[in-house]
Amino acid sequence: MNLARSLTLTHSDSTLIARCQKADIAAFNEIVARYKGKIFNYVYRMTGSMEDAEDLTQEVFVRMYTNIGSFRAEASLSTWLFRIAGNLCVDAFRRGKKERGVVTSLDAPTRGDDPDEAHGTRDVPDWSHEPTALLSRKELGAEIQGALQKLPPKLRSAVVLHDIEGLAYDEIAVAEGIPLGTVKSRIFNARVALREHLRPYLES
Amino acid sequence: MRNFSPTNKQRTGGAATTVAALFAVGSLVGAGVVLALQAAVTPTHAWAQQQAKEEKDASKEDRAVRLLRRMVLAEMRKAFVAREATLNADGRGTEQWVKRDPRRGIRRESIRPPGMIWIDNYRRSYRINTRENRVVESDSLLPRPDGARVQEFLHRFTGQLITPEVVGEDRVAGRSAHIVAVTGPATVRRFWIDKKTGLRLKTEEYNRSGKLLSSSSYSSVDLSPKFTEEDFRPPPDMRVVKDNRRRFDSLQAAEKAGVKVARPRWVPAGYGLRNVEALRDGRSVTLRYTNGIDVLSLTQFAPDKAPPHLRKRVEKEGSSFLPFPRGQRGYVWRDGERTFLLISSLSDDQVRRVAESLP
Amino acid sequence: MATMLDCRRVQPLLSEYVDGALSEETAWDVKMHVASCAVCQRVADDFAGTAELLGGLAHVEPSANFESVLAARLADLSVKPHRPSLREQVSEWWYARGSVGRPALASAAAFAFVVPLIMVTLTLRQGAVDAVNGTAVVKQSNAAASPASDAEALERLYDDHAAYSSSLLLGDSSAVLTPADSRL
Numbered sequence: 001m002n003l004a005r006s007l008t009l010t011h012s013d014s015t016l017i018a019r020c021q022k023a024d025i026a027a028f029n030e031i032v033a034r035y036k037g038k039i040f041n042y043v044y045r046m047t048g049s050m051e052d053a054e055d056l057t058q059e060v061f062v063r064m065y066t067n068i069g070s071f072r073a074e075a076s077l078s079t080w081l082f083r084i085a086g087n088l089c090v091d092a093f094r095r096g097k098k099e100r101g102v103v104t105s106l107d108a109p110t111r112g113d114d115p116d117e118a119h120g121t122r123d124v125p126d127w128s129h130e131p132t133a134l135l136s137r138k139e140l141g142a143e144i145q146g147a148l149q150k151l152p153p154k155l156r157s158a159v160v161l162h163d164i165e166g167l168a169y170d171e172i173a174v175a176e177g178i179p180l181g182t183v184k185s186r187i188f189n190a191r192v193a194l195r196e197h198l199r200p201y202l203e204s
Numbered sequence: 205m206r207n208f209s210p211t212n213k214q215r216t217g218g219a220a221t222t223v224a225a226l227f228a229v230g231s232l233v234g235a236g237v238v239l240a241l242q243a244a245v246t247p248t249h250a251w252a253q254q255q256a257k258e259e260k261d262a263s264k265e266d267r268a269v270r271l272l273r274r275m276v277l278a279e280m281r282k283a284f285v286a287r288e289a290t291l292n293a294d295g296r297g298t299e300q301w302v303k304r305d306p307r308r309g310i311r312r313e314s315i316r317p318p319g320m321i322w323i324d325n326y327r328r329s330y331r332i333n334t335r336e337n338r339v340v341e342s343d344s345l346l347p348r349p350d351g352a353r354v355q356e357f358l359h360r361f362t363g364q365l366i367t368p369e370v371v372g373e374d375r376v377a378g379r380s381a382h383i384v385a386v387t388g389p390a391t392v393r394r395f396w397i398d399k400k401t402g403l404r405l406k407t408e409e410y411n412r413s414g415k416l417l418s419s420s421s422y423s424s425v426d427l428s429p430k431f432t433e434e435d436f437r438p439p440p441d442m443r444v445v446k447d448n449r450r451r452f453d454s455l456q457a458a459e460k461a462g463v464k465v466a467r468p469r470w471v472p473a474g475y476g477l478r479n480v481e482a483l484r485d486g487r488s489v490t491l492r493y494t495n496g497i498d499v500l501s502l503t504q505f506a507p508d509k510a511p512p513h514l515r516k517r518v519e520k521e522g523s524s525f526l527p528f529p530r531g532q533r534g535y536v537w538r539d540g541e542r543t544f545l546l547i548s549s550l551s552d553d554q555v556r557r558v559a560e561s562l563p
Numbered sequence: 564m565a566t567m568l569d570c571r572r573v574q575p576l577l578s579e580y581v582d583g584a585l586s587e588e589t590a591w592d593v594k595m596h597v598a599s600c601a602v603c604q605r606v607a608d609d610f611a612g613t614a615e616l617l618g619g620l621a622h623v624e625p626s627a628n629f630e631s632v633l634a635a636r637l638a639d640l641s642v643k644p645h646r647p648s649l650r651e652q653v654s655e656w657w658y659a660r661g662s663v664g665r666p667a668l669a670s671a672a673a674f675a676f677v678v679p680l681i682m683v684t685l686t687l688r689q690g691a692v693d694a695v696n697g698t699a700v701v702k703q704s705n706a707a708a709s710p711a712s713d714a715e716a717l718e719r720l721y722d723d724h725a726a727y728s729s730s731l732l733l734g735d736s737s738a739v740l741t742p743a744d745s746r747l
Contacts, residue, residue, distance in 0.1 A: 032630060040625040054625055058633050065637060137621075144616050162582070163617035169584055188578035194613040195606075202612040276732045296601055324730075331722065340719075345730035357732050386733060393733065407735045420735060479727065490723070497733050501724040511716040513587045520588075527568075527595035528721050547724045 013077040020068050028068075032061050035078060038165060039085050045160045046089045048149050056092060060085045075174075082165070082175040086157055093153055140201065147197035151190055158183055159190035268368035268384045271397050273358055275384075278402030280349040281306050285429040286377075286422040287315070293417050293531065302422075303429065308436040309346055325436040332438055339438045342447040357496075366474065366496050376405035377422045388497045389472055390549040391417075401427065409530075411549065417531045452480040458489075465489045466504060466542075470561035472554050475500055500548040502558070510543035518543060523559070525552075535559065568596045573603050581611040587714060 011030065019027035039060050044053035063084050071080060148156050161167045161175060169187075173180045195202065286302045299315040309325035321332040324346040331340045347353045366388045374381050374396055381396040389412075396406035406421040438444075452458040455467060458480040465480065474495035481490045487509040493500040505514075514536050517524060523537035528547060535546045535555045539562065546555060573596045579585050580593045597603045626632075728734050 029630070032633065036625050036629060037622065040629075041623050044623045045620070050623070053623070054629070057625055058629070058636055061633055062636055062640065066640070140616075141620055144620055148617075159617065163614045164620060169579075169582070184579055184584075187582075188575065191578050191610045191613050194617075195609045198613060198616060199609075201616060202609045272733065293599060296604070322726075322729075329726070331726070340722075342726075345726060347730065347732060354732065393735065395733075409735055418735065481723070490720075492724075492727055494727075494731060497731065499724060499728045499731070501720070501727070503720060513591060513714065513717060517588050526588075527592060527599075528724075529595065529598050530725070531599075532721070532724065534721075545720065547721060 017068070017071055017077060021071070028065060031064070031077070035081055036061070038078065039081055042082060042160060042165055043085055043089060045145070045148060045164055046086075046153065046156060047092065048145055052092065056085065056088050059088055063088070076171065079167075079171055079175045082161060082167070083177065086176060089157070090153060143201065144198065147194055150197055151193055155186050155190040155193065158186035159194070162187055268370045268386075271370065271382055271384050271402075272368055272386070272395070274402040275395060275397045275404050276354065276357060277349075278398075279304065279404060280347070280354065282401060282403060282427065283429055283431070284403065285426045287424045288420055288422050290418060290420040293415065303431065303435055305429075305431045305436065306349070308431060308433070309344075311435050321438075323436055323438060330438045332442065334439075337442050338445060339442045340445045340447075341438075342449070343451050374406075377425055379405060379425070381405050386497055388495055389474065390498045390551075393497055396421075398425075411531055415531075448484050449481045450484060452482075453478075455480060455491075458482065463489055465491065466562050467491065468502065468558050468561045469563070470557055471500065472550065472558075498549055500546065500550065500558075503545045503547075505543045505545075507541035510545075514543060514545060525555075568592050570596075570600060570603055573597070573600070574606060577603065577607045578610050581607055581614065591714060591717065 011027075013031075013034075016027045016031050016034075020031060036057060040053050040057040043056045043060070044050060047053055047056065060081060064081060067084075071077070148160065151159070157176065158172055161172045162169070167175065169180060169183050172183045172187075176183065178186075283305050284302075285304075288300050288302050290298045290300070292298070298317065301311070301313045301315060303311040303313075309323065312322045314320040319333060319335045321330070321334065323330045323332065324344050326344050326346055326348060329342050329344050329346070331342075333339070366386050368384055368386045370382060371385045371394070372383045374383055376396045376398075380399045382399060383394055383396055385392060385394045392410040392412065394406075394408040394410075395404050397403070398405050403425070405425070406419070408419045409417040411417055450461065450463070452461065452463070455465070455477060458465060461482075463480065463482045465482075467477075468491075471493050472495075475493040475498075476495070477491060477493050479492040481492070483489070486506055488503050488505045490501055490503040493502070505511075510518075517526065518536055518538045523535070526534040526536060528534055532547055532549055533555075535548075537544050537559050544559065544562070546558060548555065550558070573593055576585060576589065576593050577597075580590060580597070583590075585593060597607050
């Protein structure tokens with residue numbers, strides 16, 4: 001393994017932030033490289049659109065760059081980035097242009113908008129003995145995304161952060177700026193709704 | 205198989221068949237038949253009818269006891285493989301293989317959901333978790349046919365403290381069976397006993413309010429199975445969690461070995477102390493009482509050795525109940541430095557009475 | 564928490580239960596209820612199922628030219644990272660979702676409310692993590708003399724009780740295959 005690469009990989013977030021606060025563009029690039037996937041994935045699951053996700057994720061890092069000075073060292077960088085991303089999504093929904101509603105028409109998946117298309121797997125063995133084997137992985141992915149789109153954005157954000165991004169309840173509380181109890185009830189309510197929407201895929 | 209003794213045959217003579225049909229309970233036993241016959245012939249005095257009824261009941265009980273004895277012997281003497289389906293109180297089902305070899309022991313292996321095996325080969329007992337590749341090993345719990353427990357059961361079990369009763373007939377796994385109900389203070393258990401072999405084909409468990417707790421029934425029985433030694437040994441390459449307890453048959457034996465334990469002054473009628481288990485590290489001692497069908501496990505923890513979960517519970521709620529599977533309940537309480545846990549299916553009052561009777 | 568939970572009290576906890584986010588005592592009570600209640604078991608399975616479905620979604624990646632576009636945007640902005648005023652810092656930190664530019668949790672009361680909550684969470688989570696780690700410890704240690712975790716200690720006490728019940732001449736030996744932990 002490349003020694004320089006293995007060294008850079010070990011830089012902690014706080015080191016990178018400190019360097020970034022001193023206008024070290026290499027450190028900034030490293031933060032982008034480290035978090036763009038997570039943030040993009042979150043924004044995509046929030047908006048259901050690859051184009052919007054690309055645009056909003058760019059904006060997250062622009063905001064991070066301009067506000068890096070206000071970042072407190074003891075806070076978690078990823079939580080902060082999710083908070084910025086969440087706020088941007090809400091702003092976008094409020095502008096009313098990015099909220100797609102249910103865009104999961106199986107007949108006409110938008111070009112490039114379907115992440116599961118890239119994997120192109122119609123024969124995923126994991127699903128072979130499940131009822132969901134009737135659906136390809138791509139179709140199942142579209143169904144799940146459709147179910148997410150039906151949730152109110154607040155519930156969607158909480159459940160995406162937990163189940164997809166792997167944040168703990170308390171991290172979500174910080175990222176969303178809400179009490180822990182609210183995180184719990186949002187995730188609960190999201191699952192109640194998802195259970196209804198995804199019932200056919202929850203058998204056995 | 206017929207149960208009539210030559211004397212009974214002589215006394216009842218040719219009427220036996222008719223009377224047996226009249227009562228429709230299969231192979232009736234002498235005394236009851238005779239008295240019932242007398243009652244039928246001379247239906248004069250109320251006292252005679254009453255006496256006839258009592259005698260008939262007594263004979264029914266004897267018959268139930270005999271069937272249970274036969275079942276216990278058959279289970280120890282016969283080799284068989286059965287597929288068993290269990291339905292639990294919540295409607296969830298499991299399936300398992302039951303393999304019994306009179307010489308080698310018993311093996312129960314879950315089919316659905318898979319992952320659990322229990323083997324007892326008279327020497328050691330193994331609870332095997334195949335998913336975690338882990339086996340918990342302990343002393344054998346399987347009664348030996350010539351052991352004291354079995355002999356005591358066969359010779360002294362009269363059904364005085366738990367009441368067995370023949371309640372009907374049925375077919376299970378294509379075989380004809382007697383149904384015997386055993387009523388204890390906390391549980392009712394019904395056994396379907398194969399008429400041909402005496403083997404138990406089905407077991408149902410109810411609590412005293414009539415709620416079905418579990419029902420286990422053989423769907424197939426093979427009476428000439430082929431076993432290998434491997435069937436009664438844990439699979440190789442498993443991580444063995446060693447037994448960390450010492451077992452004693454009596455309190456005296458435990459005390460002789462230096463185990464200090466408080467004994468409750470009161471347990472419900474019919475329960476006897478059968479077993480004392482002490483963790484080697486001195487953390488806890490468990491007294492096990494049974495009345496033949498229900499078990500009462502009283503664990504006392506050394507100061508500060510109760511699982512934190514139980515300690516927290518007692519600190520927050522005081523003495524309290526906690527749930528366990530299959531209708532069993534725990535009751536946890538504290539007395540000075542000692543923490544106690546009682547697992548049983550007793551009523552609230554009985555549980556508290558046991559707790560209060562500890563010195 | 565009272566003992567013996569009923570469905571009405573268990574169901575609101577099931578989401579946290581499947582996430583392993585409950586305190587040990589509550590988790591035990593919920594687990595025992597779920598083990599004896601097909602309805603709650605179903606809900607718990609479904610909740611776990613939704614989490615699994617979401618967790619199994621393909622991970623999406625931004626386009627290959629993400630960095631170059633970002634660089635261009637930053638160049639257009641021609642701004643440097645700036646060190647904001649204290650007011651801006653406070654405002655940014657307590658900047659709540661959906662209330663752009665308005666510090667929603669600025670009051671001392673709100674502060675006092677949120678901080679203990681987060682601390683309680685951390686304590687609760689620690690408990691849950693310990694329970695999980697406890698199981699993991701047993702998995703790693705050979706011939707563990709004493710059960711490593713709390714829940715396991717309790718399960719073992721029940722399993723011994725059930726094993727003894729099963730060994731009775733008139734016992735129901737199927738109990739030995741339904742130990743306390745078999746549902747999880």
